[in-house]
Amino acid sequence: MADTASSSRYQLLGLYDSPFTRRVAITMTHYGIAFEHLSLSVFREMDAMRPLNPLFKVPMLTLADGEKLYESAYQLDYLDELAADRGLTPLTPRSGxxxxxxxxxxxxxxxxxxxxxxxxxxxxxxxxxxxxxxxxxxxxxxxxxxxxxxxxxxxxxxxxxxxxxxxxxxxxxxxxxxxxxxxxxxxxxxxxxxxxxxxxxxxxxxxxxxxxxxxxxxx
Ligand SMILES: N[C@@H](CCC(=O)N[C@@H](CS)C(=O)NCC(=O)O)C(=O)O
Missing domain, CATH: 1.20.1050.10 (Glutathione S-transferase Yfyf (Class Pi); Chain A, domain 2)
Structure with a gap:
């Protein structure tokens, strides 16, 4: 995977009272991957969320090229791969x-x-x-x-x-x-x-x- 993290902006959508969003944010912070936090509620701020994520389900991680990743487990999988490419120890080992x-x-x-x-x-x-x-x-x-x-x-x-x-x-x-x-x-x-x-x-x-x-x- 190309390591574009240092020059890119990631956006993470969701409040941190969502444990799924919080685990992705903590993982990104642990890896030193900078991101913008879009702190919107899936219940109280639906109008603001609709154009970003009409599924109203968080977390959603947007990559630098605009690709959107849903489901925290798959976001973590992506981040682990990025971390391994950077020589960091992934929080979930890649095999074994x-x-x-x-x-x-x-x-x-x-x-x-x-x-x-x-x-x-x-x-x-x-x-x-x-x-x-x-x-x-x-x-x-x-x-x-x-x-x-x-x-x-x-x-x-x-x-x-x-x-x-x-x-x-x-x-x-x-x-x-x-x-x-x-x-x-x-x-x-x-x-x-x-x-x-x-x-x-x-x-x-x-x-x-x-x-x-x-x-x-x-x-
Ligand atoms: N399996 C999903 C669960 C995500 C999830 O349930 N998020 C909640 C917030 S904690 C949500 O978006 N709820 C609004 C809804 O599902 O309508 C993940 O890990 O990403």
């Missing part, structure tokens, strides 16, 4: 057993995150149309995924400063921590404080790092 392990831990993070987002949407329905059993199911799935991540992180030395897979930061860590941040910010009553101490320690460590600080959840 470590790639599979990082993708699987990231999949758990996405289950937790997607179920949390679904709980938030359920809460926006008129109260007479809300379905408590469905919310309970979503909550159970979210907590199951978090418990599996907690177990994996504890087993890999997370309490002592380790990461979910191997000995360095990967996309699994970033996706997990942005999911946790989303729950705490948008659904604070849904975060079972103290149940996942190793995940909480990882979140505290990463949220204090430069790449996370540069991408605040309220922007």
């Amino acid at each position: 057993p470590l790639r599979r392990q990082v993708l699987q831990a990231t999949a758990l993070a996405l289950v937790a995150t997607e179920k949390a987002v679904a709980i938030a949407y359920e809460g926006q329905r008129p109260s007479e149309l809300q379905w408590p059993d469905w919310r309970s199911r979503l909550r159970g799935q979210m907590r199951q995924a978090l418990a599996m991540l907690e177990q994996q992180l504890a087993a890999s030395g997370g309490a002592g400063g380790g990461f979910l897979v191997g000995e360095r930061l990967t996309q699994a860590d970033i996706s997990t921590v942005v999911g946790i941040a989303f729950v705490r910010y948008v659904l604070p009553h849904e975060w079972p404080a103290g149940d996942y101490p190793t995940l909480e320690a990882l979140a505290a460590r990463l949220e204090a790092s430069d790449a996370f600080i540069a991408v605040p959840i309220n922007e």
Whole structure:
């Protein structure tokens, strides 16, 4: 892939309270790829978003030549390839057993995150149309995924400063921590404080790092 990043302008569309948008922004910051953040809400600013992205789904990453990339996983795949071309270590290894392990831990993070987002949407329905059993199911799935991540992180030395897979930061860590941040910010009553101490320690460590600080959840 041609490395045009240094001379180009990337645009990332979406608020950072979207965990999917935030993980892409943190990844770009981690790689040192400059971008313009188009901070528009898919719900409150539809008129402004329509000409940019009539799908009203974020994140959307626009490349220097105007090509638009949808779906955060594919945006991350593009960024990892760019990073590898630049001699950086990709946050998801490009091949081998470590790639599979990082993708699987990231999949758990996405289950937790997607179920949390679904709980938030359920809460926006008129109260007479809300379905408590469905919310309970979503909550159970979210907590199951978090418990599996907690177990994996504890087993890999997370309490002592380790990461979910191997000995360095990967996309699994970033996706997990942005999911946790989303729950705490948008659904604070849904975060079972103290149940996942190793995940909480990882979140505290990463949220204090430069790449996370540069991408605040309220922007
Ligand atoms: N799998 C998608 C999920 C993106 C997603 O669900 N984004 C939400 C914001 S958190 C959104 O755009 N919601 C508005 C909608 O889907 O109508 C990705 O990773 O890019």
